[in-house]
Amino acid sequence: MLEEKSQIEQLYDAYHRDVYHFALYYTNSKQEAEDITQETFLKVLKQLRQLKDRNKIKTWILSIARNTAVDIHRKQKIKRLLTEKLNRQPLISNIQEPPEIIEKNEQWYTVQEALMTLKSHDRTIIICRMLKDYTIQETAAILGISEVKVRVDFHRAMARLRKTVGRDD
Amino acid sequence: MKNPYDYLIGGFSFIYVDMSLYGETPDILPDFIGYAFFVYGLYLLPVVHNLKLWSEIFAFILMVMSFLVELDQWLGSMLLGQVSEQFIQFLLIVFMYCVFQLLLHVHEQKQLEIKTFETYQKFMALMLCGFVIQAFAMNVGASLRENMLFIGAMLQLMAYILFSIYCRAGSKYFKEMKKVHSLQ
Amino acid sequence: MGDFDNELFDVLKERPDKEPDKVFSNQMRQQLQKGQIVKRKRVSVATILTIPVTMAVLAFLIMICTGQTLDIKSAAQLSITQEKSLVFTGSLCILIALLTFIIFVFSKGYTKGWFIFLMFSLSFLAWVMNTVHAENQHLEEPTVPTNSKSFDHDQDQSLSLSDKEGR
Numbered sequence: 001m002l003e004e005k006s007q008i009e010q011l012y013d014a015y016h017r018d019v020y021h022f023a024l025y026y027t028n029s030k031q032e033a034e035d036i037t038q039e040t041f042l043k044v045l046k047q048l049r050q051l052k053d054r055n056k057i058k059t060w061i062l063s064i065a066r067n068t069a070v071d072i073h074r075k076q077k078i079k080r081l082l083t084e085k086l087n088r089q090p091l092i093s094n095i096q097e098p099p100e101i102i103e104k105n106e107q108w109y110t111v112q113e114a115l116m117t118l119k120s121h122d123r124t125i126i127i128c129r130m131l132k133d134y135t136i137q138e139t140a141a142i143l144g145i146s147e148v149k150v151r152v153d154f155h156r157a158m159a160r161l162r163k164t165v166g167r168d169d
Numbered sequence: 170m171k172n173p174y175d176y177l178i179g180g181f182s183f184i185y186v187d188m189s190l191y192g193e194t195p196d197i198l199p200d201f202i203g204y205a206f207f208v209y210g211l212y213l214l215p216v217v218h219n220l221k222l223w224s225e226i227f228a229f230i231l232m233v234m235s236f237l238v239e240l241d242q243w244l245g246s247m248l249l250g251q252v253s254e255q256f257i258q259f260l261l262i263v264f265m266y267c268v269f270q271l272l273l274h275v276h277e278q279k280q281l282e283i284k285t286f287e288t289y290q291k292f293m294a295l296m297l298c299g300f301v302i303q304a305f306a307m308n309v310g311a312s313l314r315e316n317m318l319f320i321g322a323m324l325q326l327m328a329y330i331l332f333s334i335y336c337r338a339g340s341k342y343f344k345e346m347k348k349v350h351s352l353q
Numbered sequence: 354m355g356d357f358d359n360e361l362f363d364v365l366k367e368r369p370d371k372e373p374d375k376v377f378s379n380q381m382r383q384q385l386q387k388g389q390i391v392k393r394k395r396v397s398v399a400t401i402l403t404i405p406v407t408m409a410v411l412a413f414l415i416m417i418c419t420g421q422t423l424d425i426k427s428a429a430q431l432s433i434t435q436e437k438s439l440v441f442t443g444s445l446c447i448l449i450a451l452l453t454f455i456i457f458v459f460s461k462g463y464t465k466g467w468f469i470f471l472m473f474s475l476s477f478l479a480w481v482m483n484t485v486h487a488e489n490q491h492l493e494e495p496t497v498p499t500n501s502k503s504f505d506h507d508q509d510q511s512l513s514l515s516d517k518e519g520r
Contacts, residue, residue: 008385016381020373030370034377041385111365130362148273149462152286158358165361252484259477266473270464286462294459297476298452304480305448307487309441 122157176210204232
């Protein structure tokens with residue numbers, strides 16, 4: 001039992017930032033990202049004994065994170081729509097910043113908003129490949145699809161994203 | 170250099186289309202010729218891979234098997250029966266899987282990769298579903314059997330059309346590459 | 354990937370609120386440290402015996418309350434029609450399950466591995482079982498020649514090796 005506790009702490013220290021980043025890019029909401037991170041590690045705690053191949057622990061945790069993100073994000077959809085209409089505030093700091101920093105903040109926000117227009121599958125692939133720099137093999141393991149499908153879907157997702165952002169190469 | 174995609178689609182057409190004159194003559198588009206086209210088409214593919222050799226050998230074996238089955242039918246002896254035909258149909262589906270693996274390798278990270286992959290997914294699903302439906306059709310009532318055989322045949326027809334469209338795109342791509350290489 | 358794509362994502366990678374809140378991270382760590390480790394339920398002999406024993410007790414109670422005996426022998430003997438419809442329904446379920454599995458494998462984009470092997474094996478097995486069943490049906494129901502068109506069609510469709518045996 002003590003061994004399991006220390007194991008989960010190690011896993012948390014090693015991977016909680018990756019899970020949080022993924023969740024944040026996926027949902028664009030700090031609150032949802034925290035919920036997803038919490039839910040993911042509780043599931044990891046429950047299912048850790050069932051994991052046979054310890055070499056695949058990273059992709060295993062991230063696949064749990066991905067599935068959890070899809071569930072929570074879907075459930076929060078209505079709530080999110082209502083709060084967006086009422087608040088109409090982007091997720092940027094209220095502290096006064098120099099103009100060049102404000103411009104950069106708007107840039108990332110534009111890209112994030114464009115990412116949110118994509119379907120879950122496409123968004124996950126782009127987050128894994130472009131934002132987290134995971135390999136094709138890792139991305140395939142997280143999504144539970146073949147490597148060829150990752151390559152094919154990634155090209156399509158990027159084309160859609162470029163179109164949304166406003167430049168189609 | 171000859172276009173491999175022309176031979177691939179030619180081969181599949183010979184295998185897929187069964188045409189007899191007035192329903193009395195044997196198939197005038199014999200399947201074994203189709204497999205022979207496949208052997209040559211695979212040989213022409215611009216790739217060096219073990220799978221290429223194995224696919225060619227597989228196509229050759231299927232050529233011999235289908236020749237024996239056709240001969241059996243032509244002679245009217247029917248020793249091998251319809252079971253052998255259906256068995257070869259299953260082997261054809263496995264063979265096409267091998268062909269697609271080779272084509273995916275040929276087009277890996279190239280222009281036609283997406284098209285090859287999409288065609289692979291749809292083609293294999295349609296062919297295998299058609300085969301399974303036709304297998305189950307053997308054991309149902311007459312009217313339902315006809316409907317199931319029809320559905321199976323339609324699925325395989327769609328697979329044939331998909332493969333034709335793909336080979337056309339492949340042929341076009343091959344000609345473009347040939348032009349580029351000749352200019353260089 | 355082009356320069357434009359890299360620039361696009363470099364900007365997003367530097368998102369100011371990317372890092373998790375330290376308070377949240379510490380709270381999570383404490384929660385995990387405290388435990389709530391759920392032990393897996395072990396299936397003992399007692400657990401296995403509970404189910405049939407419960408069913409037997411319920412059946413006994415039903416018998417006593419309703420005053421009827423459970424005539425198992427007659428319930429087990431299905432009529433021929435019921436048996437045929439059961440076989441038909443079973444075959445249909447297997448067909449739908451197999452088709453669903455095939456579509457699942459290819460929609461996931463698998464090109465090699467265990468799923469592909471299983472899919473081909475199951476398809477082949479389905480064909481073999483259907484062929485064997487068709488042969489058995491053909492042998493069990495010896496055909497009487499008629500002038501019916503539908504009968505001739507059935508004859509054509511059946512996989513008959515018995516004709517060859519007769520030659």
